[in-house]
Amino acid sequence: DAGITQSPRHKVTETGTPVTLRCHQTENHRYMYWYRQDPGHGLRLIHYSYGVKDTDKGEVSDGYSVSRSKTEDFLLTLESATSSQTSVYFCAISRDPAYEQYFGPGTRLTVT
Amino acid sequence: AQSVAQPEDQVNVAEGNPLTVKCTYSVSGNPYLFWYVQYPNRGLQFLLKYITGDNLVKGSYGFEAEFNKSQTSFHLKKPSALVSDSALYFCAVRGTSGYSTLTFGKGTMLLVSP
Structure with missing residues (x-):
C-alpha cells in the first residue's frame, strides 16, 4: 500500500457528537480526497484538497467539514454525527488529478 | 455531469474461463478512465487506467481493459480467471478539464468458482 494511514480504523459514536477522522500520507502528494462507501452507492466524494489550506466540496459534503494545515494531513470532521453518516470512510491521495x-x-x- | 454505469451487480465465472466486467461512462470531452479492485475489508487498489493512446490497456494481475469511444465503454477483461480474482471491482471516470474529480460506478462483485 502507498504510505497512507487512517485513524481511527473503527469508531462507534452517538448521534449528535462531533467526530474527526484523520488521514496521514508520507508520499508528499498534493491532492487528497475523502470518500464514503455505502452499499449500492459505490464511492462518493465528500471533500477534496488541492493543496495546504485549499479545499473544495464534493458530491455529498453536507454535514462534513475538512481541514488541511499540512501537506501530509487531511482531517474530516462530522460536527454533529447522524445515523445517516454511518459508513466506511476512505482517504485517497494523488500526485495530479489526471x-x-x-x-x-x-x-x-457507526453512529448509534 | 459525468457518470459511470456498471450494469451488473455480480458476475460469476468459473476458474480458467475468460472474464469481462462491463463499464460505460458519460463525460464532457475526452475521458480519463480507471479500474480499481477492492478485497474484503481493504481499501481500493489501482488496476489500470486509460489516458490516451492505445485503446487496449494492460494493468496489474493480468487484467486489461478496452476503451471504445463510440460505445463510451471501458470493459475490464482477463483471459483466464483465478479464484483469487474474486473481489469488488470499480470503474471510474473523470473529465480532462480543470479540477474535475473522479466519479465511481457502484461496483461489480466478481465471483470466480473453482
Whole structure:
C-alpha cells in the first residue's frame, strides 16, 4: 500500500457528537480526497484538497467539514454525527488529478 | 455531469474461463478512465487506467481493459480467471478539464468458482 494511514480504523459514536477522522500520507502528494462507501452507492466524494489550506466540496459534503494545515494531513470532521453518516470512510491521495488515486485502509464509523 | 454505469451487480465465472466486467461512462470531452479492485475489508487498489493512446490497456494481475469511444465503454477483461480474482471491482471516470474529480460506478462483485 502507498504510505497512507487512517485513524481511527473503527469508531462507534452517538448521534449528535462531533467526530474527526484523520488521514496521514508520507508520499508528499498534493491532492487528497475523502470518500464514503455505502452499499449500492459505490464511492462518493465528500471533500477534496488541492493543496495546504485549499479545499473544495464534493458530491455529498453536507454535514462534513475538512481541514488541511499540512501537506501530509487531511482531517474530516462530522460536527454533529447522524445515523445517516454511518459508513466506511476512505482517504485517497494523488500526485495530479489526471493520475491514479491511492487509497488508505478505511475507517468504519457507526453512529448509534 | 459525468457518470459511470456498471450494469451488473455480480458476475460469476468459473476458474480458467475468460472474464469481462462491463463499464460505460458519460463525460464532457475526452475521458480519463480507471479500474480499481477492492478485497474484503481493504481499501481500493489501482488496476489500470486509460489516458490516451492505445485503446487496449494492460494493468496489474493480468487484467486489461478496452476503451471504445463510440460505445463510451471501458470493459475490464482477463483471459483466464483465478479464484483469487474474486473481489469488488470499480470503474471510474473523470473529465480532462480543470479540477474535475473522479466519479465511481457502484461496483461489480466478481465471483470466480473453482
